Amino acid sequence: MNEVDLNETSVRDFNGQLHALDEQSNALAWRALNPAGRHCLAVGLDAPCEVTIAGHAGYYCAGMNSQATVVVEGNAGVGCAENMMSGHVHVKGDVSQSAGATAHGGLLVVDGNASARCGISMKGIDIVVKGSIGPMSAFMAQAGRLVVLGDAGDALGDSIYEAQIFVRGDVKGLGADCVEKVMRDEHALALRELLKAANVDDSISPEEFRRFGSSRSLYNFHVDNAGAY
Amino acid sequence: MKSGDIPRTVPRQSATFDPYTMSEIRRAAATGIYDIRGGGAKRSVPHFDDLLFLGASISRYPLEGYREKCATNVTLGTRFASKPIELDIPITIAGMSFGSLSAQAKEALGRGATIAGTSTTTGDGGMTPEERGHSKKLVYQYLPSRYGMNPADLRKADAIEVVVGQGAKPGGGGMLLGQKISDRVAEMRTLPKGIDQRSACRHPDWTGPDDLEIKIQELREITGWEKPIFIKIGATRPYYDVALAVKSGADVVVLDGMQGGTAATQDVFIEHVGIPILSAIRPAVQSLQDLGMHRKVQLVVSGGIRNGADVAKALAMGADAVSIGTAALVALGDNDPKYEKEYQELGSTAGAYDDWHEGQDPAGITTQNPDLSARLDPVAAGRRLANYLAVLTLEAQTIARACGKSHVRNLEPEDLVALTVEAAAMARVPLAGTSWIPGATTF
Numbered sequence: 054m055n056e057v058d059l060n061e062t063s064v065r066d067f068n069g070q071l072h073a074l075d076e077q078s079n080a081l082a083w084r085a086l087n088p089a090g091r092h093c094l095a096v097g098l099d100a101p102c103e104v105t106i107a108g109h110a111g112y113y114c115a116g117m118n119s120q121a122t123v124v125v126e127g128n129a130g131v132g133c134a135e136n137m138m139s140g141h142v143h144v145k146g147d148v149s150q151s152a153g154a155t156a157h158g159g160l161l162v163v164d165g166n167a168s169a170r171c172g173i174s175m176k177g178i179d180i181v182v183k184g185s186i187g188p189m190s191a192f193m194a195q196a197g198r199l200v201v202l203g204d205a206g207d208a209l210g211d212s213i214y215e216a217q218i219f220v221r222g223d224v225k226g227l228g229a230d231c232v233e234k235v236m237r238d239e240h241a242l243a244l245r246e247l248l249k250a251a252n253v254d255d256s257i258s259p260e261e262f263r264r265f266g267s268s269r270s271l272y273n274f275h276v277d278n279a280g281a282y
Numbered sequence: 283m284k285s286g287d288i289p290r291t292v293p294r295q296s297a298t299f300d301p302y303t304m305s306e307i308r309r310a311a312a313t314g315i316y317d318i319r320g321g322g323a324k325r326s327v328p329h330f331d332d333l334l335f336l337g338a339s340i341s342r343y344p345l346e347g348y349r350e351k352c353a354t355n356v357t358l359g360t361r362f363a364s365k366p367i368e369l370d371i372p373i374t375i376a377g378m379s380f381g382s383l384s385a386q387a388k389e390a391l392g393r394g395a396t397i398a399g400t401s402t403t404t405g406d407g408g409m410t411p412e413e414r415g416h417s418k419k420l421v422y423q424y425l426p427s428r429y430g431m432n433p434a435d436l437r438k439a440d441a442i443e444v445v446v447g448q449g450a451k452p453g454g455g456g457m458l459l460g461q462k463i464s465d466r467v468a469e470m471r472t473l474p475k476g477i478d479q480r481s482a483c484r485h486p487d488w489t490g491p492d493d494l495e496i497k498i499q500e501l502r503e504i505t506g507w508e509k510p511i512f513i514k515i516g517a518t519r520p521y522y523d524v525a526l527a528v529k530s531g532a533d534v535v536v537l538d539g540m541q542g543g544t545a546a547t548q549d550v551f552i553e554h555v556g557i558p559i560l561s562a563i564r565p566a567v568q569s570l571q572d573l574g575m576h577r578k579v580q581l582v583v584s585g586g587i588r589n590g591a592d593v594a595k596a597l598a599m600g601a602d603a604v605s606i607g608t609a610a611l612v613a614l615g616d617n618d619p620k621y622e623k624e625y626q627e628l629g630s631t632a633g634a635y636d637d638w639h640e641g642q643d644p645a646g647i648t649t650q651n652p653d654l655s656a657r658l659d660p661v662a663a664g665r666r667l668a669n670y671l672a673v674l675t676l677e678a679q680t681i682a683r684a685c686g687k688s689h690v691r692n693l694e695p696e697d698l699v700a701l702t703v704e705a706a707a708m709a710r711v712p713l714a715g716t717s718w719i720p721g722a723t724t725f
Contacts, residue, residue, distance in 0.1 A: 068503045092496045097433050097504030112493070113500040117433040132487035132497075138432060151487035155428035157472070173486040174428060176472040193482060195472045212480070214473060272477035273460050274315065 055080050060087045064094060071121075074100035090130065095123050098140070112149075115142045118159060134161045137178055150187070153180045156197070162251045169206065172199040175216055181251035191218055192228065200247060202257065210265055214272075218265040219244055221257070230271040236264045306549075317549040318457065320382075320638030320648060322450050322541040322585065322608060327558040329541070330592045332705030333698050334714060337684045345683040352679040353689040356603050358580045359441060359510020359533040362502070366510055366533075367419055367441050369603070370399025371675045372690060373593060375667075376538075376584055376607035377423045377443065377514070379405025381458055381467040381479075382545030382638065383611075384655035385412055386663070387647040390614050392416030393660060394667025398675075403443060403605075405545075406456055406481050408470050409435040416664075421512065424501070426455065427481040429471040433504055441534070442501055443512035444494070446485075446523075449538030449585045451547045452516025452556045456481030458546060462641040464650040494530040512536050517562035517585065518555075524569040528579050536605065537566050539585025543608040545648070546639030559585035559596075561708035564695075567600030576600065590677020597678070598693035599709060606674075613670035614663040615645045 057067050067085060074081060081102040088094055092111035095104045098121035106114065109127035119138040128146035137156040144152075147165035154170065156178035166184035170192060177196040185203030192208070194216030204222035211228020217240075218231075227233075241259040248257065271278055295301065306317065338344035345352060359366035375395045380388050382405060389412045395402040401419035408430020414420055422439030424431065436442065447453060458467075458479040468475040488497045498511050513527040514536035527535045539559025544552065563583055570576035583596050584605035596604045608616075617625075619632040621644035628635065628642060638648035646658035682690045685697045699714040700706035706713040707720035717723060 065503065065507070069506070072506070093500045093503045096500050099433070112496045113487070116500050117436075117504055119433065131493065132500075135487050136428060136431060136433070154486040155431065157432065170486065174482065176428075192486075193480070214477075272474070274478055 055083045056086060057083065058086045059089065059091055059094075064091055067094070068096060071095060071098050071100075071102065071104065074098075074102050076101050078102070088127075092130070095121070098123070109146070115140075118142060128165070134159070134178070137161065147184070152182075153178050153199075156180075158197075160250060166203065172197070172216070175199065179247055179250075181247065181253065183251075183253065185222065188225070189228070191216055191231075194218075198244075198247060200244065200251070200262070202253070210267075212271065213265075213267045215267065219259075219262040220265065221262045224263075224265070227265065230268050231265055232268040234264045234266050236260075236262065240264055318459070318546050318639055319549050319552070319636040320543060320545050320547075321552070321636040322543040323553050323556075323558075324636075325553050327540065328560050328702065328704045328708055329558060329586055330560060330595045332560070332701045333595050333709055333711065334701060335591075335594070335598075335681055335685060335697050336699060338686045343686050345686060345688060347680060347683050350683065351688060352683050354675055354679060356580070356691065358512075358582070358603065361533045361575075361579055362531065363441075363508060363510040363533050364506075365440075365508045367401060367421075369401060369419065371671060372597060372603035372678075373398075373587075373671055373674055374400050374421075374582060374603055374605045375402035375610050376542070376605040377403035377405045377421070377445065378607055378611075379407040379458075379545065380410045380413065381405070381407040381462060381471070381650070382648060384646055384649055384658065385410060385466075386655050386658040386660045387611070387614060388413045389416050389660035390658065390663035390667060391610060392420070393664025394610070394613070394671065395419070397664065397668035398671035400671065401440065404439075406458075407467065408432070409438065410470075414438055416660075423514075425481065426483060426485045427471075428486070429473075429479075429481070436501070437505055439505075439509060441510040441512055442505070443514050443536065444498065444501075444532075445514045446494075446527075447516035447518075447538075448514065448544060449516045449540050449542035449556050449559070450544035451551045452518045453483060454547060454551050454555070455483035456545065456547070457639070459639045459641075462639065462650045467650060491526040491530045494526075498531040510534055512582070514538060516540075516542075517557050517559060520557075520562040521565040521569045524566045524581075525573060528570065528573055528575050532579055534580045534582060535566070535570075536582045536584065537562055537601075538605075539583070541586030541608075542584050543611075558708070559583055560705060563596060563599040563601060564708070564710045570600075577602065587674075590674045590679075591681060593674050593678040594681040594690065594693055595698065597690050598697050599695060602691065609670070610667055611647055613667045614647055615658060615666070616643070616647050618645055621645055 084105045088108045090111045096116040099119040103122045106125045111130040113132045115123040118140045122141045125144040131149045134142040135154040137159040140159045150168045153161045155174045163182045167186045169187035171186045171190040175197045181200045188206035191210045195214040200219045205224045207226040208228040210231030244259040356372040396418040403421040421441045460476040510533040512534040513532040517539045540556035580602040582603045583601040624644035643649040646655045698711040
């Protein structure tokens with residue numbers, strides 16, 4: 054385990070050391086002490102390393118991650134795991150806005166709550182939030198799955214494309230073109246696997262969730278739908 | 283006098299309800315949808331044509347044409363990037379996406395720019411291998427939609443352009459209609475084939491200059507602080523927007539006027555939002571000067587650049603470089619009269635064809651139709667673009683020498699006068715034959 058004290062090592066040097074890693078590297082486990090909400094920690098990683106942020110992270114923690122596992126032991130700021138390509142990001146606290154924004158792949162697990170626009174423009178990532186999420190989440194979500202064990206804020210899935218949303222609690226309101234869909238067996242099965250991957254308590258069953266997705270009525274413009282845009 | 287003998291006035295068309303306006307009303311009434319088109323503002327606005335160079339005489343000493351050196355190179359990204367972009371000419375190719383343009387057109391842009399020693403730019407939809415392969419210097423656009431955005435391509439780029447807005451539609455997002463969403467475009471953008479593809483107007487993970495500063499830090503961290511970061515803005519409030527771009531950490535500011543083109547946007551947006559590039563350059567330069575950052579943060583301007591005189595005038599007003607989009611497409615073959623019959627079949631005519639979003643471009647440029655796009659030979663089209671860029675450069679050098687400048691960047695506002703009061707006020711140069719700069723000096 055390599056320990057880096059961010060009171061003594063700059064974010065640039067820390068990220069630079071992580072960027073130098075590849076799968077052949079001997080030291081793939083890292084722990085960053087005293088993060089103190091610093092921005093851009095562990096961004097752009099592209100190696101199968103394991104990085105633990107021992108406290109709170111600022112904006113864009115684990116942004117554009119590939120392959121790596123990043124664990125934030127506190128809260129994370131705006132854009133956590135934004136545009137992630139692959140890998141695993143686990144935030145033990147809450148996350149701010151735009152968690153998992155535009156991300157193409159990988160798994161983001163949030164033990165606490167996520168603020169507004171969680172999963173905005175997501176393009177294939179799986180996001181599991183064990184608490185609740187804020188408004189405008191999964192806005193223009195293109196692909197991937199957003200799973201919420203708590204409640205969802207207003208305008209959920211506005212202008213959603215092919216992403217799937219699963220909510221266990223209440224939904225304050227759905228955005229344009231987002232509708233509730235039937236939870237078929239294949240969805241429940243896939244959701245069970247995802248909950249397992251996110252280390253969700255076994256007592257929570259897929260049958261407790263509702264599924265949401267696109268009605269696809271706004272995919273091609275028609276004047277009679279103008280009011281929905 | 284019999285009623286039939288009374289002289290009649292000739293039919294008079296309304297200046298307000300002119301034939302185009304009435305045709306638009308009829309079109310709107312028939313369809314119930316606003317008109318979407320490509321290109322930039324078509325209305326007449328104050329432009330570089332309203333400026334003249336004074337040239338040298340007794341009070342100024344010219345350089346000998348074709349003999350004395352007049353350099354054209356420019357370096358973009360000297361503020362923070364460890365690897366700034368070195369260009370041979372101060373004319374770059376603006377961002378245009380694969381999706382809005384055919385793969386052949388993107389390849390031709392890369393070929394032409396590379397021959398000319400300048401850069402080209404990706405667009406909404408990501409970077410294609412062909413584009414990267416044929417562009418020696420490639421700027422990677424980072425847009426709100428993040429279609430096709432991935433860190434591997436980010437690292438392959440020579441610079442990163444954070445697109446906040448563009449001149450054709452400042453404050454607006456994009457629209458690529460389903461006809462142009464081919465299998466490849468759909469795959470690159472992670473969208474189903476054939477659906478209308480909307481691009482957001484705001485970035486999904488930052489709002490405001492404080493956030494943008496951190497976003498730029500992230501981009502720099504991911505790319506090792508090597509690559510210049512451009513910020514592209516549509517011309518609206520250039521003084522303040524440029525100041526905030528500088529505050530956010532930009533290496534280069536790209537300022538796009540309302541004549542700058544788009545792949546597809548509402549006509550009402552193109553024609554009624556934003557300001558002409560002529561009116562935007564001087565406030566932008568003033569902003570840089572007030573911050574002590576002029577020439578430290580480079581300014582690239584675009585929107586209606588057509589010839590070397592336009593290039594020279596933009597540089598004289600304080601820009602470090604210009605960017606061309608529409609003119610580059612015309613150089614490739616867009617709106618070529620040889621396709622007149624087909625333009626007419628599409629309800630248009632050569633020179634006016636702007637339904638780029640429909641994907642039926644006879645010239646094979648703004649289309650994903652394989653039969654149409656195969657019409658464009660990327661090698662020949664790239665050569666045409668290179669030739670055109672050479673002419674722009676030669677023309678700008680000719681003017682610079684006539685003004686006594688050994689480098690085109692040494693052109694200055696003092697070399698310019700304006701033909702109209704409006705242009706004098708916007709460009710902040712004297713009305714020709716006077717010392718009057720409206721708003722700055724008394725008549």
